[in-house]
Amino acid sequence: MSSIHLTLPDGSVRELPAGSTGHDLARAIGPGLAKAALAIRIDGQIRDLARPIDADATVSILTERDPDALEVLRHSTAHILATAVRQIFPNAGIGFGPPIEDGFYYDFEVPRPFTPDDLARIEEVMRGVTAADYPFEREVVDRAEANRRFADDPLKLERISELGPDETITVYTDGPFVDLCRGPHLPSTGRLKHFKLLTTAGAYWRGDERRQMLQRIYGTAWFKKDDLDGYLHRLEESKKRDHRRVGRELDLFMFHQFAPGAAFWTERGTTMINVLNQYLRELQRDDYQEIKTPLLYNKGLWEISGHWGKYRENMFLVLDNETGEHDFSLKPMNCPSHYLMYQSKKHSYRDLPLRYSTYDVLHRNEVSGALSGLTRVRQFQQDDCHVFLMENQIADEVRRLTAFILGYYETFGLTATLKFATRPPERVGDDAMWDRAEAALQAALEATGQPYELKPGDGAFYGPKIDFDVSDSIGRKWQLGTIQLDYAAPERFDLSYVGEDNTGHRPVVIHRAVSGSFERFMAILIEHFAGAFPVWLAPEQVRVLPISDHQREAADRLTRQLRAAGVRATLDAGNDTLNYRVRQGEVMKIPYLAVVGQREADGGTVAVRTRGVGTKQDVMTVAEFVAKVVAEDRTRARVP
RNA sequence: GCCAGCGUAGCUCAGAGGUAGAGCACUCGAUUCGUAAUCGAGCGGUCGUGGGUUCAAUUCCCACCGCUGGCUCCA
The missing domain is CATH 3.30.980.10 (Threonyl-trna Synthetase; Chain A, domain 2)
Known part of the structure; x- marks a missing residue:
């Protein structure tokens, strides 16, 4: 009777009669394992324990400990x-x-x-x-x-x-x-x-x-x-850190049934969006041209871009009273309007890559069942950019954009997974164009050295893309950033630049978003921080609490000093107890509660309570405190 | 858009075929306080909207709107 040789994970080899099962092997090794055995991995493939093993193999017994x-x-x-x-x-x-x-x-x-x-x-x-x-x-x-x-x-x-x-x-x-x-x-x-x-x-x-x-x-x-x-x-x-719940608790935004899929931003939420926007503007100050384009367009534009054929069901069509037709549409994307601006001038190869950035509002008519809090809305603000460049600049630009996007996330401590998405079934452009675009983008992606996942058929209708996904609090992944390569649009819009040889050439376009949209990014940030934002992001950075009315004047002075230094500070001198006001401050996740009692008022100091650390207080001079908050804000430190 | 669940005060939630309650929030009064809820009083809802059944509907039925979880789709 023949036998089989099974190599175990520790390198030892067991000899068993041919036709033995995983059960037999487990029993041969020991009764404990026989009891714990659940399945067997044979040359990498998981099988039932009861199945006979027909040939020599490398095996391991799966127990509860095996993922x-x-x-x-x-x-x-x-x-x-x-x-x-x-x-x-x-x-x-x-x-x-x-x-x-x-x-x-x-x-x-x-x-x-x-x-x-x-x-x-x-x-x-x-x-x-x-x-x-x-x-x-x-x-x-x-x-x-x-x-x-x-x-x-x-x-x-x-x-x-x-x-x-x-x-x-x-x-x-x-x-x-x-x-x-x-x-x-x-x-x-x-x-x-x-x-x-x-x-x-x-x-x-x-x-x-x-x-x-x-x-x-x-x-x-x-x-x-x-x-x-x-x-x-x-x-x-x-569920407790769900952005919809935290957004209400921290008074950041709201929705109303009369505007499904469109957020109302409160003062606090608006402050945060402005902070994010300001940060992006700072990062893009030198190498980008920020522009604004109309929100409403005649369908002629969408016919050229291909949206009228491929994307119309997602667009909000608007009635033109003169023609009686729905000939206009709110823009669902910025690209076509950016092409119009590019087209309006002659461009030299010396000016490429040319980067148009914008924060315009977009509207997409998502099906009602798809809407979900801030992560899936009908109206949103993208931190969009279109790069016009020469084909030989693609690799460099993609590497640069990838670093930009990942670096931006890093500021918040967010990590993303990258996906490379190729031609979808519904698309514009011929196969030769797609071959080129996919090859170019993949090569550029490879050159970044970032690990990525392949998503065949998941590209945009005009080109392949790299998506940057981040998870929300319940494990759903959301696309934030994206880098999309587009050979089709330059053809459709007849875009050109003047080359070194003094003749016209076709540029390539890269579509890029970093946050994806402020709405979705806010949702991710809220959940990521569970509402406890670092100082630089917090809508209210410091809340000043006089212990009683006797310190009101000193507290008021401190508030004004903070504000003069650019700190978002408020004064809570309500006639509630200190305990109550401290609680309110903690519940609202204010980074610093600046308590002013008689000792502080007399000494020009402040007793600082840092969010989340309980009763431990740091007493420091007003100047020290102001400097501390300003520094943390300026450096975008992830504190407290 | 499809399937299911849900919709009662600003928020969290009770409630029942006979025209609604609690806590918090809010307003007023008292309290002036040393680090997570001071006390008292008051205000607040045509029970998502429209229709139907019924003597009577917020409660039962239907439609619509919105939200939630999925499916499809997607920044």
């Missing part, structure tokens, strides 16, 4: 969910049930959507399935058999029909439930203990809005109760 085991756990939990759903709704069609970050989901085709009560009931049945401790059994079937087994489920039949001729078709059974599935799974349903169903949602079959909507159930699953509790706790905590 990959979580995915197996979650996918197996999804199966249990489906098991329970089928028990309650025997005719439910079974869609996809993958593991996702922190959990899993499963899509079902059912005659009516799930209610919250259904969810509770389903979870209860799931507990029964785990208590029954059914083994997950894998079986290889041929196509005819697969079609026969899933004859009552059109969703599964569709999946089977898509499997290639030489793909192995496997089905998994856990107790009463059979599913078409590639696996792998945990040994049995009894291994699943710490899970919770979270929400339901509609989801189009195959993610295609033209197809029927399935009912999706989201859940989470963990190996340990502590991990589950910890995750649920994290969910709660992140």
Whole structure:
């Protein structure tokens, strides 16, 4: 009888009879491992423990400690969910049930959507399935058999029909439930203990809005109760820093149903936006030309740019009373208007790269269901820039812009992930142009040395792009900055520059945004800092608190001194107790509370309470305090 | 746009087929205080909007608007 040789992670080799399983291996190594074993990694591929190993391989046994085991756990939990759903709704069609970050989901085709009560009931049945401790059994079937087994489920039949001729078709059974599935799974349903169903949602079959909507159930699953509790706790905590909540608590912005998707900025929020804008202006003072262009345009412009054909459904069309037609549109992007300005003059190659920057307001008619706080709005202000340059300047410019964007984020302690997005199905320009644009941008991106992820088909309709994504408090990623290469627009707008050879040449355009939009960036900042902004960003940097009316004059003087030095300071001399006013200051997350009692009033000092550090107070002279705040503001220090 | 949930005072939330409450906020009065809520009084809501059922609707039904979570889409 032949045998197989299995190399373990520590380099040792085990010899087992051919046909041995992962279980056998685990048992051979030791009873502890046999008990803890969940799955096995064979030459990098994770498999069921019960599956025979047919050849020599490098292997490792997966236990709870292996991060990959979580995915197996979650996918197996999804199966249990489906098991329970089928028990309650025997005719439910079974869609996809993958593991996702922190959990899993499963899509079902059912005659009516799930209610919250259904969810509770389903979870209860799931507990029964785990208590029954059914083994997950894998079986290889041929196509005819697969079609026969899933004859009552059109969703599964569709999946089977898509499997290639030489793909192995496997089905998994856990107790009463059979599913078409590639696996792998945990040994049995009894291994699943710490899970919770979270929400339901509609989801189009195959993610295609033209197809029927399935009912999706989201859940989470963990190996340990502590991990589950910890995750649920994290969910709660992140809700507390949700920018919509913090924005209201700190009085930064509001929304109104009469202007869906458009923020109202309060004085405090406006102050912050102005601070951000000022910072960007400072950074772009020397190498950029800031311009402003109209908000409303005749459709003629959009016909040239291609927006009328490719982007009209996202544009707010405006009625022209004279023609009776909706011939005008609010601009959804700045680019076309910047091309008009570029066009209006002759440009020399000596002037390139030429960078037009702007902070104009844009409007995009997002579908109502897409709106979400400040992260997804219909009206926003982009920190936009269009660079006109020669092809041989692309690499340099992309490197420069990338450094600019990442450097800007760094000021706030934000980190971004980069994505390289290529031609989408709906686009302008021919393939040759796209080949060139993608090659040029990717080469430039490679040259920056930054790691990036590839997103095929995710580019803008006019060119490939590099996106800079940052996560919000509940883990959703949002695109902030972007660098988009555009060969199409210069053609469409017949843009040119005069080269060294005194003839006309076609420039290339790069679209660039750093914050993406002030709105979205504010959302990210609010959540990133949980509202506790560093001094330079805080709308109110210092609040001066006289202990009683007797120090009012000294407090008033201090406030004026701070203001004269450019500090955003206010005086809170209300007749509330000091305790109450300190609390208000902490709740509003004011960086510094400057307390003036009789000792301070007499000595020309101030007792400074720093946000978040409690009762510890720093007594310093007024001059020292003013200098401290001014320095922190000027250096954009991430304090306190 | 699609699926689901939600919409009661400025905010957080109770409530019930018989025309509404609490805490905080706000206003006034008292208190003048040494680092996270001083005490008292008062003001405040055609219960998102419109229609229907009913003797009676804020409560039940329908439509619309908005918000939330997903799907699609996206800065």
